[in-house]
Amino acid sequence: MKSQNAAITLKAMKPTNWWRRWWKRQNPLRQDRFASLAPIASVLLFLSAIVFSFWYLRVEEIDREQEAVKRDVEYSQQRLRLRLLERQEQIMRLARDASNKDIDIKEFTRRAESLVMKNPELQTVAWVDDKRKILASQTAPSVLVSQKWRVGEVLKWGESENSYSLARDLMQPVYSQEDDGSLSIGSPGAGQENYARNVVLQLHTPLTNSQGRFNGVVMAEYAVESLLRYGVPTEILAKYAVSLLDSEGNLIAGQTIPKRTSIWNFVPGIVNQNNEFEVPVSPVGNGLILRAQTWKTSQDLVGSGLFWLVSSLSLLTAWMLIGNWRHTRKRQQTQKELMAETNFRRAMENSMLTGMRALDMEGRITYVNLAFCQMTGWQENELIGAVAPFPYWPDEDREQLMTRLEEEMSGKQIAGGFQVRVKRKNNTIFDARLYVSPLIDAMGQQTGWMTSMT
Structure with missing residues (x-):
């Protein structure tokens, strides 16, 4: 038992283990900073060694x-x-x-x-x-x-x-x-x-x-x-x-x-x-x-040329690494802003009382919000990727709902929406009204269909 404890202690004292523990204790932002600055420091140390x-x-x-x-x-x-x-x-x-x-x-x-x-x-x-x-x-x-x-x-x-x-x-x-x-x-x-x-x-x-x-x-x-x-x-x-x-x-x-x-x-x-x-x-x-x-x-052209070549390459590498570090920082800032925007939109979607569902051009569910899951009783992972007949369709209405889905996919839309019956996961039925509209991306291309359920 003592030998096992000693082996565990020696393993914990290894420099690599200490480094890993220290690295895991750093937050992601600091890890990114260290990962960006370490190459710059290495190049500067290399240049210092050459000059010395x-x-x-x-x-x-x-x-x-x-x-x-x-x-x-x-x-x-x-x-x-x-x-x-x-x-x-x-x-x-x-x-x-x-x-x-x-x-x-x-x-x-x-x-x-x-x-x-x-x-x-x-x-x-x-x-x-x-x-x-x-x-x-x-x-x-x-x-x-x-x-x-x-x-x-x-x-x-x-x-x-x-x-x-x-x-x-x-x-x-x-x-x-x-x-x-x-x-x-x-x-x-x-x-x-x-x-x-x-x-x-x-x-x-x-x-x-x-x-x-x-x-x-x-x-x-x-x-x-x-x-x-x-x-x-x-x-x-x-x-x-x-x-x-x-x-x-x-x-x-x-x-x-x-x-x-x-x-x-x-x-x-x-x-x-x-x-x-x-x-x-x-x-x-x-x-x-x-x-x-x-x-x-006469000056030692080979030695001087080699010195200035190595110095120039080192400074160029350091300059490129600094530029890459600044670019990475800008991307991290943009990513942080995008994440905040995404979280804000996610919070808005989860706070809505209207159920939202998105279909791709092949009729596969690509998105549902929290209200839709609460209405149907199905989890998000159970609905994402599902194709018709969907699990929330009543068995007796499947043929009718399949026809309605084909009409939606063909572009026939009803301005005032249409009423359907929806089956919860516990097999209870409730009436709902669906509103369908094309899903347009940032490039102006249709990527699917957006459905709201009330």
Whole structure:
């Protein structure tokens, strides 16, 4: 007995049974509403899942690209850092020899020439004394005459002089940037915003005398464009738009891509649609920033087309379901009004004291009202579908009533009606008067005969 009760309890606890009980407790109107709204909700959930899937895949793709850009930029920054440190070490060795008087101006010029020839990013190496006077200078052949430092000149007031003073005060190498005032062209076909100023990177390495006091600097100038070309790996230059920026974010070397505007920029979770990364270049610091941007690629037409196709079909399906739901609601409202009208007419018919009977074109009873049933004593289900001879005809009057029925069916009507005898179900007889008229439908077609009995 206990096992049977447990089985019944488990059966009652099944989700399907719970669902059925809940569904049966709802009224028909609410059931229709749920049945109409459930498909719409399913389509909207499907569309939401599709949108979320595309969003997630897009975020993953951008994250992978961003991680790749970050990795390549950090690797390039290390290469630039090592290259700058190697040149700095060579310049510091040259400055140490000059401070110790191990070399004279002639030997300095020879070694400076060797440095300039071996390192394409170095365009000038000069010896400046403590009076800011240039004692020796070696410049690369590619440097314009107007940009060369001439022996005997004095440093002009500006960034170079400021860096000179800073190196004197700190007694350690100082990096700075000097603008020569000319323009270098950026990426082919780029706008004016991609034009870079020709900037040189200066390194001021202090010299000391025998007492350890400041005795001038060895000044080295780097061509930033050459530093970018030879310091960054070739495969990264081909893969990205690589550029060098100053502390204010202005382009000083390389090429850049204008900011891109995409619909994905307005989607939550996607913060950097341009896929770029930048990092300061040490030992220069924040004054020199290395940035890489991914090149613009053509949109994934297949993926985008599939996304918009699925979205359009989902929205179309939802729109059609909503239209169908509204149409169903209108039909339900019309049906409700029709039912109210039918119930009202049924109440009127049942309240009449006159018996009503309807025959089809073949003489079969298709309708009787409550008064007719009460007069004859027969139930509605006993009369509907009956054909002559009808059960309420007296046996002795059947031949006469059959003749009268045939006359009615042929269209012969008596305006004042005619009197007949009617037999109740309990076999009692009463006299009644019948009035016959054609039964016309809404299309104007006769569908039978209507008889009233009083």
